[in-house]
Amino acid sequence: MRTRPEAPELVVLGRFVDGEVAPHANAWERAEEIPGDVRARVGELGLWAPFLPVESGGAGMDMVTLGRVHEEVGRGCSSLRSLLTVHTMVTATVHRWGDDEQRERWLPALATGETLGAFCLTDPDFSGSDATAAGTVAVADHGSWTLTGRKKWITGGQRAGLLLVFADTATGMSAFLVPADHPGVRVTPVRHMLGTTASMLATIEFDDVRLGPGALVGPPGWAAGTVMTGALDLGRYSVACGSVGIVRAALAASAAYTSQRSAGGGLLRDLPQIRAKISDMVTARDAGRLLCEKAGRLKDAGDPATIMATWVAKYFASTAAARTASDAVQIHGANGCGPDYPVARLYRDAKVMEIIEGSTQIQELTIADDAYREVAG
Template identity: 65%
Template sequence: MSDRPHGREEFRAAVDAEIAPRAARFDRDQSIPGDVLRRMGELGWWGAILPPETGGAGMDMVTLGELHEEVGRGCSSVRSLLTVHSMVSYAVSRWGSDEQRARWLPRLARGETIGAFCLTEQRAGSDVANIAATAVRQDDGSYVLDGGKRWTTGGQIAGLLLVFARTGRGISAFLVERDTPGVEVRPVHDMLGTRGSMLAEIDFRDCRLGPGALLGPDGFALATVVTGVLDIGRYSVACGCVGILQACLEAGARFTAEKGTRTQPLSEHQLIRQMLTQTVTDVTAARLLCRQAGELKDRQDPQTIMATWIAKYFASTAAARAASDAVQIHGAAGCAPDHPAQRYYRDAKVMEIIEGSTQIQQIKIAEEAYRWTAR
């Protein structure tokens, strides 16, 4: 469709028109208004990862990465919602039954139903195998779900919850509708960053799920759904971090070109140029790492998992450094409540924690280094 932009320049124009000018308000209000969510559906962004026959845009992974980069440049909260929705959409498309796909994919593609990813618990974050939520199979094939999930992005508005719980055969994935009896959603406010992503804590108390709620075989989720879906999420976050880097670069370059001391413009100060040089180098390298990960995904190359770990590690740490420099460059103005630099700074720190913390990534990447040397 003509109003569905599917290239970097079109994505950038749409973000500049629809998202970036309102990002400070999203952060301040700690929510994304309905008109923005609907517009994302009109643009085809909710269904970007889904095939055209389901109503999706059918983007390849490189193009998807460009979309998430540009959205991340405009607002990390919006990009976070897009990330988890894409994760749920991918899971249903990849592992859903014919009935699940027919029921949910068109609604997910339009953004009529927003998806949320319910994995993290009070004592289960990076250690996914430590999940305590349970789903007990009943004689009639149904399940009774009990447990609590924390830090659920989009949980305040999601209509479809992808929930991971322990079953007798391991960890399984379930598609749970928000209005299922026993589901309790509690909004989470005043987080450090991505404040507009509408986080929630979600409790499940004696929730009865029909056999059709199970996504994939019983006990199937840990080695497949979790790994595959988190890889999509990690890729999105990495690309979003490239967007933060780009935003920091543009803000810093504009400010220093326009401002100065009594004797010389800020752009002539060597230490200012050092910070901008580092950001230019980092955004270029991070973008290339993300592109490599996307190309490997498009080829279904198993090396994409490690390539995505590397891209996310580099991009998130670089974004945190660039955002710190952006605040420093802007001085006191960069610390003001509605200044973009302080929002980049807060959002970038979150990126070092979600979808695999910096420390977990270091462990994974170091393991790969030992495998390389052992070949």
């Protein structure tokens, strides 16, 4: 779907995805890692934090274009897009909510990707859907803090240099910036996940980690309604856009495969059942992108309606990705279940999209609640 010429940065990115990402994504999945030289190339292309202002090391990219960037990367490899997602969440938090000293210390390295950020919210003993529950605790002591607890499913945690950690304090949920090499921080890789296996997930433990006052982001007890809400909204937006990328990849793989494979004396592409599935994929791609663009435009305008628009975009795009990837596997038959085609990986990654950054069921409750409020109002 092209209603206008692509921005130059998207053209360059498309070539990067076609030449250096998509052909290797299956191998990265098996290795369970995005290679360091690929992460460096992302930095060379200025993709780690292009939304930052130029004076902070970014390109001043608008949110609609940022969404297209994450869509394009998601088309090639959801694991790499996941790294961009959490890095965006951390970097945007430092830029928006950090003080001058925190921004000066962290933004230059975050902007280039020299330091990768990880978003540490989920505690293993609580439901990941309950973002307000945190078994990790930070205790104040004469201006300093002692951080104790454990976080799991931390995307990029194996390679991150900066951890944005959410912890309970005496006054409520608070956010802290913790260097990953700080004494008392222990990182354990999480292996053999269903999907996005190259996103280098980790369990991160904090054993009486002593932090100075400069680690706290904003006032104590302030994070739940501000830092966490804003960061999760950006993460949800990235996942929505990345899900559109999965739909695009499934569509491209299915169209190519059915144009080459024959059945019953003709090409698969000529079968009515195949053409119906391809039509559904095209519709899902276009509708998903339009919903993401709406959410992005509202973000650019500073309109709070972007929160619900992002929920809707993520709900639609993630469920569409799961459905489309499943159809792509079906179209490929036995080949779709093997390692020689990308659709099995797309299928596994798409299932993850229905869970992360707000599960499908949580989204159904949230969107319905908003609809009832609108009617009652």
